[in-house]
Amino acid sequence: MGVSETYVRGRRLAREQPFAVVVGLVALWVVWFLLDGLATGSIEVNDVASYAWDGLLRGLIVGLAGIGLSMTYSILNFANFSHGDYLTSGAFSGWAVTYLLAGLGEANVGSLLLVGAGGSVFGGALGIGITTSPIAVVAGMVVAGVATVALALVVDRFVYRPIRDEGGITLLITSVGVAFALRYLIVFVFGTDVRGTTAAGSVPQMSVNVVDGAVRVNAHDLTLVVVAVGLMAGVHLLLQRTKLGKAMRAMSDNEDLARITGIPTEQVVRYTWIIGGGLTGVAGYMFVLWKGTLGFNDGWLLLLLIFAAVILGGIGSIYGAIGGGIIIGMTASMSVIWIPSEFGRAAAFLVMIVILLFKPQGIFSGRTTA
Template sequence: MRGLFFGLAGIGLSMTYSILNFANFSHGDLITSGSFAGMSVTYLIAGIGTEANLVSLLLVGAGGSVFGASLGIGVATSPLAVVAGVIVAGISAILLSLFIDRIVYRPIRDRSGITLLITSIGVAFALRYLIQFVFGPARRGVTASGSVPSVAIPAFDGIVNVNLHEVSLFVVAVSLMAGLHFLLQRTKLGKAMRAMADNKDLAQITGIPTERVVRFTWIIGAGLAGVAGYMFVIWNGTLHWFQGWILLLPVFAAVILGGIGSIYGAIVGGLIIGMTMSVSVIWLPTGLSRAAAFLIMIVVLLVRPQGIFAGRTTA
């Protein structure tokens, strides 16, 4: 499940690099922004008919004013609220990314990648502390975890219980990845994006509307980031203002491991990083799970410095 999140979130990061040619350090805070926006709507819908204050619901229970468990938030207990949250998480992240691109990135798009990278770090700090100012600094539980139904799946040495939140994350992530594959390989927009990633100047000469491609790059990348962040929160059950920042490094590791600029590489790299972090706790202390994931990345890159999908910038 963690690997699916890293892969889904890493797609947008990889697309930004391959088409806009810079590492977007504000990507993690787009994940957080989408999570909070989606959860605000989820709280609002789940809180209809309760005594919870409207402002408290919109602020996702800031200050412990209302809790997700008391609202019965979950895929099984409040499916309409969760579906609305997924939609709003994606749309809000898209609108925010388009606004930031219009105000911040577009005026300096012709500058070097380092300039854009440093600018993205500034945008990340601005978003992060704006989220903290509005929603508060407290970590909060946002789901009614005790009431999540599970499904027993036969395994090699017994039974594995998979709860409905895990199933939901799997279905959403795989569906979006499959949809993106279809878009890249079967549509004019996808072919234009692949052409621009391969050679921007040649794409402009041949009449490809590069500005439109850039706009859809932000739309797709940010939309996936927002949905991924929201589904991760539903699966994990907690939400806090610097969550995206903490998750950004493993997402970067997944993108680099898969081959930076490769969308399919980001998916495979995310699965490897996520599974390594989860499986390593069998042999290592929990605090070293991230170190184990980065060690795997280093070992793979020593053997194949270009990443797993080297040379495949968009496919």
């Protein structure tokens, strides 16, 4: 192949697939930078591996929470800004049950149900962890999902359903009001203090060997991976193998046609809230289990990353939410190799903007449930 032919092909590729060219150039630059840093000793292999592992876990949380947001948009056609506070509500509900089961007989029941508000009870003192109190943790995770489902159904019944025909903007603004109402209700009940929830010393760790060091992986990390991957696989099977999944995809593609063909659209909406709410509540609980602290604005702070993941993956795409979440999580964590850690979120949004410049519809291009 001659130089001129190579040049022509390169120009054609740049014109037809600019996104692939940009991604390729960025990937080459990242690889070169890492190899140069590893060669000179300015970057350690185990640091890179640790950041990558942290990014993967963060991405799984964002992706899992993003599925519910993406489903809401796909089926109901509005961006639910109260989604982050659903996540927080599920987290507090689940951790109230975990505290109660782990500390029953050791502390006041009221203090346990308030998740140690005001420093009355500490999760570390109760020895809470997946290996030390597995029943309490599993029960809390289940309750987090169920409580968020109940919350989502109640809000939909009394707030969203009466104005559903008014359009997406009305629903969006209403969801902002719901978000503030939920957030300050949580503050009223549980307080504003950020509390530690797990006993760090009681969480077993293991070292995964890399070239020049080791990456620390604890039991909560592995629990997060198992739960997130399992739920994502379950959503995939539901969408592809069940009548409900087919009905959801049909309603996402064309609601009017779905209604004409006899699909019970109101039932599909109800199941959308059930599935999305359950996943969001579990994501909130697992987020707290992973990072070890719980605060009233956790979901609100995470919401921007969730929106970024959903937009990046392609609004309305379940698989896009998962893929976008992993990309956002990896970027936010890996970027600290080059920039200060406080700019990690900014780097994630920058990557989202750059990708959308070349692929405006998102990576999975299209508004589809599957």
